[in-house]
Every structure is written in C-alpha cells, then in structure tokens.
Amino acid sequence: MPLSTQSEAGDDQYVLVASLDNAKNLSNILKAITFKDHALFNATANGLKVTVEDSKCLQANAFIQAEIFQEFTIQEDSVSFQVNLTVLLDCLTIFGGSTVPGVTTALRMCYKGYGFPLTLFLEEGGVVTVCKINTQEPEDPIDFEFCSTNVTNKVILQSDSLKEAFSELDMTSEILQITMSPSQPYFRLSTFGNAGNAHYDYPKDSDMMELFQCTKTQTNRYKMSLLKPSTKALALSCKVSVRTDNRGFLSLQYLVRNDDGQICFVEYYCCPDEEVEEE
Amino acid sequence: MMHVSTERQRASATFQKFSQWLRESEARNGGFWGYSEVWYYGKQNNGTAIDLQTEIQSDAPHTTCEDRTSHKMDCMVTGGNVKVLAKAIHSLSRIGEELYLEPQEDGLALRTVNSSRSAYACFLFAPLFFQKYVPGRNPTFRCKMAVKCVQAVFRSLSSLEKTVERCHIELNVEKSRLTFTLHCKHGLLKTHNLSFQDSESLQAVFDKDSCPNILQAQPRLLVDTVLHFPPSLEEVSVSVSGERVWFRNHVEEEAERSRAMLTELCISAEEFEQFAVSAPTRITFCLKEMRGLLMFAESSGLPVSLYFDEPGRPVVLSLTDSVLEVNFVLATLSEESHPQNHDNTNTDRRARPPPPPDDFMNDDMDFLIAMETTELAAGGSGCSPPQAQDAGMSQLRTRAASEGEEEEEDREEEAEDTGRPPNKKFRSLFFGSVLPTSSQATNQTLRSQDVLASDSEDEDPESS
Known part of the structure; x- marks a missing residue:
C-alpha cells in the first residue's frame, strides 16, 4: 500500500497516528455531532473522543475506540487539539464519498504535536491526497457533572x-x-x-x-x-x-x-x- | 423470549460499561469494546390490514342510538381505514387551508373549499367506516381547523399502514379540543390535541344527478392521462363527443399563441366504465384539485365519476363506496373564456367540433357552484347571519347570503340581478345562509336547485 511506505520513515515524530481502511467509518460518526464548526479532539490509548459544544448548554461527544482503527499509536497519555470540524469533514470526503461497493477511501491521520497541523493522507483508487488542517488551541470542554x-x-x-x-x-x-x-x-x-x-x-x-x-x-x-x-x-x-x-x-x-x-x-x-x- | 431478555440485559450492561468508561477513563479492552453481536428481533406480525369495507361489529349499527347522550363525538378507525382517512386529509390539504369537520348522523363529513372558492371537496365517511361512531349529542355541532394541523397527525403516509393499529378521534366541545389518538405498534401511543374554531356548515349546492354527461373510469386511466401534463399546468380542458374524450391543456387567452405548447390526449369511450354524453361539450377546470382527488382515488381503487353540464356549470368528480362518498365540485370556465381559435383548430382537424351551447353564451357568470353556509339553530329559531364573525367565510358574503333565510326561488332571482362579476376567471361561490331544517342531515346534495349567484369582492366586508 503506497500510504504506509510513503510516510513510514517519519512516523516517530508523530505523537498520534491513526489509520482507517474506510474513512467513512470516521466521517459518518463525526457528522452525527456536526452542529458547530469547532471540535475538540482528545486521543488516549482507548481511542478518540471528539467533542462539540453549543451555547454552554449542549455538548456532543463521539467516541471512536482504538479498535476501530487499523492502526492507532499514541506516544503520550493524552493528546488534545482543536480543529474546524467542517473542514475536516470536507477533507475526509474529498473523493466524493463514493457509494460504489468495494471502493473506499483509506485514511491515515497524523499529528506531530502542539502547534502542528493535523495531517491527513487520503487514498482512493491509487490517488493520494494530503490535507493539512491547522489546529487550534484546545479549550477545556464543559463538565456537565453528569454522574x-x-x-x-x-x-x-x-x-x-x-x-x-x-x-x-x-x-x-x-x-x-x-x-x-x-x-x-x-x-x-x-x-x-x-x-x-x-x-x-x-x-x-x-x-x-x-x-x-x-x-x-x-x-x-x-x-x-x-x-x-x-x-x-x-x-x-x-x-x-x-x-x-x-x-x-x-x-x-x-x-x-x-x-x-x-x-x-x-x-x-x-x-x-x-x-x-x-x- | 429468553433471547430477547438476555439481549436487553446485555444492552443495558453495554451502556453501563460505556458510561463507566466515559467517566473513569478506564482502559477496558473486553466489555463493550468487543461488542459485536448481531442484534436481531423477530419481526412483529402485522395486523391484517382491513380494507375499505370495514369489518363490522354486530352491534355497530346501534351504537349511534345508544350513545345519544354523549357530549362528545367519539369514533374509532382501525386497520387500513386509518390510511384511507389519512389519504383523505392529505387530499383535502391540496385544495383548501381549512378543514371543516362535521359529525353527522349519517357519518363524519370532512370538507374544504379553496381560497378562491372555485373548488369544494367533501368526504363523507359512513358510520360503518368506523369501528365505533358516536356523533355526539349535539347534531348541529361543526368546527374547522387548519388542515395542516390535522395533516401533521398523519404525517408519514408510508409508515402509517405499518405502524398505526387504530386511530381514535374524540371531539370534546367543552374543552374545545379535538383529540387524535394513534395506537401504534409496540404500544406506542401518539396523542395530538388540536384546537378548533366553531364554524358554520360548509356545503356546496350541486346536483350531480341532473348532469347530462357522466363519465366513469378507473382511477388509473385518469391518472395516466393527467400524468402527461406538466405540474405547472393550471387548467385542463375536457371535450366529449359521442364516442371520445379529449384532454388538453388550457392555454390562457393572453398567452402568446406561437409559444404555447399544446398537449392533447384522446381517449375512446370504450376505456370508460360508463360513458353517457348527451351533447358534445367542452369544459375547462383546475387540474390541481383533480390531481388531489386522483391521488386518493388511486390509493382506494375506486372508480372516478365525472358529472358535468355546460361550460360554466360546475363539474363534480365523485367516488362512491358503501362506507364512503367523495365529491369534489370544481368550477369550470364559461364558454366565452375559451380561446376560440385554439378550440377550432383542434377540433376541426378531427371534424368533431363540440358545438358550443349558445344558450349559455350570454351568461354573465363565469361559473357557478352554489354553496350554503348553514347556521344550525337547533330548534329552527331565528339565527343570526352566521358568517360575519368568521373570517374564512367573510369573503363569501353575497347579497343573497345576507338574506339567507329567504326561499330559494328568491335567491335565484337575487342571482339574476347581481351585477357584473369580478374580473377573474373562476369566481367565488355563492354561499347562502339557510335554515337547516331540511338540509342538516344531508351531506352534499341539498335538494335545492343550483342557485346561481355571483359573488362580488367589493361587497366583502372584512376580508382578512
């Protein structure tokens, strides 16, 4: 697979690397929480938690556990960053979200750490697109103290x-x-x-x-x-x-x-x- | 059963574990992470849909009498009839904005009239349509509400049949509440409490039995015919001769001839179940309302009958079943509004021109549907002119209407000396306010002759 060979050399410098055979598995679930642009990503060894908030009254979390990803490596206990969710979704569906059975977009998502962009490698039918999305200062999500x-x-x-x-x-x-x-x-x-x-x-x-x-x-x-x-x-x-x-x-x-x-x-x-x- | 309960426990456990993970951020590599069972529940066996022909409980015919004391209208629709009711409401919603609901001894009447009063529609569901039908103690009660609100009760027609087992309609006059309760599968109960306004009875005066021309066909034939016209087409012309029917799109007189597209379909008399034409006639009426009726007719499979007379006289589209009667009364264009050249070119070619009925040519009126607004004063005591407080009706006021208690001949005279009609093609209906003694129990056909009167908007006292 061209994806893995291409970026293998620099893998050590990433604090987070997550790969998916089918990017739809990520984009679909992110769509379920898309009501504001800004989303907080928090990765732990368990998986990825994406948080979107509105008006300090509503919070949505999507949990994508590590097992969903074909590869999920994290160098720190917890990695957090904030990105524009709409932009991320546009990137994930950059190949048009083909509905032809058997044709899927493969994804490799890498993040070097604070101050670096979120890098997406997307591949479909031998065509690779690299997207870099600027990350933002992560804000602490509201704790609803729902116990x-x-x-x-x-x-x-x-x-x-x-x-x-x-x-x-x-x-x-x-x-x-x-x-x-x-x-x-x-x-x-x-x-x-x-x-x-x-x-x-x-x-x-x-x-x-x-x-x-x-x-x-x-x-x-x-x-x-x-x-x-x-x-x-x-x-x-x-x-x-x-x-x-x-x-x-x-x-x-x-x-x-x-x-x-x-x-x-x-x-x-x-x-x-x-x-x-x-x- | 065992299967289901273990599944349930597992679902609960799944969420529990999930919550724990969220709260405590525990690494949990077994538990719900490994969760991958296939969740499967046996499909519920649907209750068999009951057709239009309701299964009648042996005591059903008597319920009306037993519960005469009830204050409320109370009825129950079951099985496939729920969908029939829903389709009727959707069909009515294509015509008017307000739904007039009238629980009568002979059934539940749902009516509407369009804003220009050129189309009227009535569905009468006989008591046997219902599992239970109690019209309530006050037989003169009637009300109206926005048809949109009722439509919302039956929002998704497609899922209705699968999910709704029965529909309970209760009209509580004291609380001013119309309640629709849908008993759905899995015990789900949907209750819609709608508010309503009191209203007069809305009835069109027409007599389809006196119409010289009758066509009856399976809905499919008409649906397939109408399909060829663009959705934007407003009016369609129907010409009949001894053995054929032509449907054409009506082209406005002002429209530029050279740019107009004409579509014409010719159907042989053999295609119709009934074909009784006394004289070649050509009428033009609104297609939208006809489409509304066809939508209903198609789902119910009932043959559609067209009753019509000369141009300018209303056409009645009608469906009849033992538990249901549907009448759509649509205004037709008067002869003078027919573009002559269009007519001639088409018909000459076929050498079958429907001769224009000249006796109607000098008629002032573009069309006529006489309607009655009936204020029911139970004892026949003097009733006040009913329409005034009713915004929806106000624009219907006619000279005749304000003298509603007069004899019908009088109204006919009234009609004749009414001034020139407003300058529009389909004019409003005549609404008379009459004492209801003879008519309150009848549905659509008031025995009166077609009363022809014009409505003038100048007289409109408070159009809202």
Whole structure:
C-alpha cells in the first residue's frame, strides 16, 4: 500500500497516528455531532473522543475506540487539539464519498504535536491526497457533572421507535418536554406548538423498550433547537439510552454500528430549559 | 423470549460499561469494546390490514342510538381505514387551508373549499367506516381547523399502514379540543390535541344527478392521462363527443399563441366504465384539485365519476363506496373564456367540433357552484347571519347570503340581478345562509336547485 511506505520513515515524530481502511467509518460518526464548526479532539490509548459544544448548554461527544482503527499509536497519555470540524469533514470526503461497493477511501491521520497541523493522507483508487488542517488551541470542554450515581431515570430504546417520533415532532414547538415516570405515562415526549399539543407515550413493557429504570416522576423541558442536532446521531444509531439526573440534565447515548459492524458511541448532554411543575 | 431478555440485559450492561468508561477513563479492552453481536428481533406480525369495507361489529349499527347522550363525538378507525382517512386529509390539504369537520348522523363529513372558492371537496365517511361512531349529542355541532394541523397527525403516509393499529378521534366541545389518538405498534401511543374554531356548515349546492354527461373510469386511466401534463399546468380542458374524450391543456387567452405548447390526449369511450354524453361539450377546470382527488382515488381503487353540464356549470368528480362518498365540485370556465381559435383548430382537424351551447353564451357568470353556509339553530329559531364573525367565510358574503333565510326561488332571482362579476376567471361561490331544517342531515346534495349567484369582492366586508 503506497500510504504506509510513503510516510513510514517519519512516523516517530508523530505523537498520534491513526489509520482507517474506510474513512467513512470516521466521517459518518463525526457528522452525527456536526452542529458547530469547532471540535475538540482528545486521543488516549482507548481511542478518540471528539467533542462539540453549543451555547454552554449542549455538548456532543463521539467516541471512536482504538479498535476501530487499523492502526492507532499514541506516544503520550493524552493528546488534545482543536480543529474546524467542517473542514475536516470536507477533507475526509474529498473523493466524493463514493457509494460504489468495494471502493473506499483509506485514511491515515497524523499529528506531530502542539502547534502542528493535523495531517491527513487520503487514498482512493491509487490517488493520494494530503490535507493539512491547522489546529487550534484546545479549550477545556464543559463538565456537565453528569454522574451515573445521580441518574434518577433511565430508559434504553430501540432507535427506530424514537426516529419515528423525532421525524414527526412538531417543530413549531420551542421545547421538547420529556416525562419519565415509574407510573403512567412512563416515558413521554411532548410538544406544544401552534397546532396544539402532541404527546408520544412509550409504555414500559413495549418491545422497543430495552430497559426501563425510572425511580421518580420527572418532567423536564429542553430547547428543541438544542436537541435538533441529536437527530443526526439518532438516525445513525440502533439503540439509544435516555437518562436524566436529579438536576434534570439530559444524557442521550447512541449506539452506532458502522459499515463494518463495529460499535461506536455518540453522546449528547443537554441542560433543561426551565423548571416545570409536575402535572 | 429468553433471547430477547438476555439481549436487553446485555444492552443495558453495554451502556453501563460505556458510561463507566466515559467517566473513569478506564482502559477496558473486553466489555463493550468487543461488542459485536448481531442484534436481531423477530419481526412483529402485522395486523391484517382491513380494507375499505370495514369489518363490522354486530352491534355497530346501534351504537349511534345508544350513545345519544354523549357530549362528545367519539369514533374509532382501525386497520387500513386509518390510511384511507389519512389519504383523505392529505387530499383535502391540496385544495383548501381549512378543514371543516362535521359529525353527522349519517357519518363524519370532512370538507374544504379553496381560497378562491372555485373548488369544494367533501368526504363523507359512513358510520360503518368506523369501528365505533358516536356523533355526539349535539347534531348541529361543526368546527374547522387548519388542515395542516390535522395533516401533521398523519404525517408519514408510508409508515402509517405499518405502524398505526387504530386511530381514535374524540371531539370534546367543552374543552374545545379535538383529540387524535394513534395506537401504534409496540404500544406506542401518539396523542395530538388540536384546537378548533366553531364554524358554520360548509356545503356546496350541486346536483350531480341532473348532469347530462357522466363519465366513469378507473382511477388509473385518469391518472395516466393527467400524468402527461406538466405540474405547472393550471387548467385542463375536457371535450366529449359521442364516442371520445379529449384532454388538453388550457392555454390562457393572453398567452402568446406561437409559444404555447399544446398537449392533447384522446381517449375512446370504450376505456370508460360508463360513458353517457348527451351533447358534445367542452369544459375547462383546475387540474390541481383533480390531481388531489386522483391521488386518493388511486390509493382506494375506486372508480372516478365525472358529472358535468355546460361550460360554466360546475363539474363534480365523485367516488362512491358503501362506507364512503367523495365529491369534489370544481368550477369550470364559461364558454366565452375559451380561446376560440385554439378550440377550432383542434377540433376541426378531427371534424368533431363540440358545438358550443349558445344558450349559455350570454351568461354573465363565469361559473357557478352554489354553496350554503348553514347556521344550525337547533330548534329552527331565528339565527343570526352566521358568517360575519368568521373570517374564512367573510369573503363569501353575497347579497343573497345576507338574506339567507329567504326561499330559494328568491335567491335565484337575487342571482339574476347581481351585477357584473369580478374580473377573474373562476369566481367565488355563492354561499347562502339557510335554515337547516331540511338540509342538516344531508351531506352534499341539498335538494335545492343550483342557485346561481355571483359573488362580488367589493361587497366583502372584512376580508382578512
């Protein structure tokens, strides 16, 4: 393979080298969190974590574990940099994202360290493109302090059932209200739009409900505009875990299966909009 | 079953481990990293779709009587009929912006009229269409709402059939709420609470049985015909003779002849299931509304009937089934608006010119659909002119309408001395406000003769 021979000599100077036979496995999952330009990349021996934030109220993380990559070498405990996600995605799909079966774009992603650009070697059909994307000063991501010990309610649903609901949600509603309760209505999504209100109720014994652990009735509202980007992740995913903690913070975790059948995760954290009285 | 529950536990465990990894950044090379099982659940067996012909519960015909005391309209649609209802609403949404909902003894009527009042559509679902149908105690109640809102309830037509098992429609007058509850597969419950406005009854006055020309065909034939016209085409002309029907695109008089493209299709009478033409006639009407009806007809497979008379008189497109009646009443252009040269060149060539009905030539009116707005005062007590507070209706006010309680002959006279119509091709419908005693229970066909009156926008008191 021309890629490996070409850059083998200088591999030592990179703090991070990650190779993929199919760049789509990375670009697809990054698309699920693309709602702002700037993305923070954090690599550890476990894999790559990409973080995007909006308005200090929403955070999305994509986790691509080391095993997804054909090669994943890291010289330090943790490597962080920030790049423009839109630019990165444009580069990853620079060959047009061919849909012909068997034709994939191979990727080798290298980073020399602080102050250096992120270098991408992309190869498809014997053509190699080298992209250098300037990195930015990494900013610390917000810690939502969402701790699993504080989780009050949690459900795991098959994504198909939520996809339907999200595709039909009344977007004239400013908020999406999520009710989780150990009793009726168990798990409810509500919108309050121009046309009236709408509720989607999922009973706890539904076939689509993989897990139902609700301890206390909670009704929280979240800005529709903040949650909307998460539908991209939902569309890719096969399962979704919805959790709320005692402060009403929302965590959505999506289990995403890539073309090769491997599993990645995308996670969204969202602040509640305001306190509402429980009905 | 065992399989499913272990899968579930595993899914939960997966997320748990995942969370741990996120929080504690633990290196975890087993656990969910190695996660690669194929998740498979047996496909749910779909309930068999019920056709238009509803399976009728033995007591269904009586429910209407038993629940007379109910304040609410309450009905239940099941199986394939949910899709029929949804298609009807989508079809109506192509015509008007407001949906008039009227629970009647003889079924649930959904109606709409377009903004220029040149097209009216009505779906009447008979009580047997429903698993349960209770029109409510007040038989005169009717309301309207934005059709968009109702359409949103049935947003994705494609998934509807697979997912929705039954649809419950409840109209609570006290709470001013129309509730659609969709019971879907996997126990998912979708509830839409819509607000509505009180309204008058919306009924077009037409009598399709008196139309001298009737064509009936399978929807496919008409769909295939209409397919040849560009989506931008507004009006289509239909000419009939003893044994043929021509469909052509209508070219505006002002349009430059040399640049206009003409498309013409000729269909032999044999293609039609019914072909009754008393005199060669040519009518021109809006294609968009017809497309709306065809969309519904195609999915239901019901034959489409066209009832029409002279140019200028409305054409009625109609579908009938034992549990459903659909009528679309569309205005047609009056004869004088037909570009003569276009007509002649085409028809002469075929040596089959439909002779123009000259008795109609001097008619002022471009077209006529008479409509009635019915304010139902239950006891027949004097009702106030109903339209005033109703913005949607206000532009329909006609001289006749303000004298709604008069006899129908009077209105006919009114019609005759109404001044010149506004300068547009399809003019508004005549809306009369009449006492409903004889008509409230009927659906579309008020027994009155076609009342021909013109509407003048100058008289519009408060068009909004």
